[in-house]
Amino acid sequence: MKNDFICPKCDGHLLVGEFIVFTAITKKGKRGLILISPHLGDYTRVLHPTFQVEKGENVDYFCPFCHANLAAFDIEPRLVRLLMIDENSEKHEIFFSGVEGENCTYKVSEKKYEKYGSSSEVYDIYFKTRRV
Ligand SMILES: [Zn+2]
Numbered sequence: 626m627k628n629d630f631i632c633p634k635c636d637g638h639l640l641v642g643e644f645i646v647f648t649a650i651t652k653k654g655k656r657g658l659i660l661i662s663p664h665l666g667d668y669t670r671v672l673h674p675t676f677q678v679e680k681g682e683n684v685d686y687f688c689p690f691c692h693a694n695l696a697a698f699d700i701e702p703r704l705v706r707l708l709m710i711d712e713n714s715e716k717h718e719i720f721f722s723g724v725e726g727e728n729c730t731y732k733v734s735e736k737k738y739e740k741y742g743s744s745s746e747v748y749d750i751y752f753k754t755r756r757v
Pocket of ligand 1: 632633634635636637688689690691692693
């Protein structure tokens with residue numbers, strides 16, 4: 626069984642086929658759909674060619690069901706929060722950067738903390754301090 630990805634606000638299932646689906650708005654007000662890989666550490670994504678995001682631009686990610694802004698305001702607003710249910714039915718919080726070009730993902734649960742991506746040091750401190 627594959628990992629499942631759900632909205633932390635409404636429990637909507639965001640994984641469709643090979644991608645996790647979001648609606649997104651850039652700080653400049655451009656709107657579009659973003660599909661990202663469900664494999665942690667894989668930064669493959671699909672955007673419509675008309676939806677262009679510049680490197681370093683901050684993007685707000687929204688749940689396509691309940692339209693909640695998925696930013697982790699309580700930790701760091703540039704991070705996007707999801708829930709993941711793994712193949713053992715264990716629940717993890719997943720965080721990734723909403724800043725274009727920052728490749729980092731964090732998997733956090735009571736038992737485990739894992740980080741992925743070339744930019745993973747950027748937000749590592751938030752999770753280290755949180756776990757103390
Ligand atoms: Zn939702």
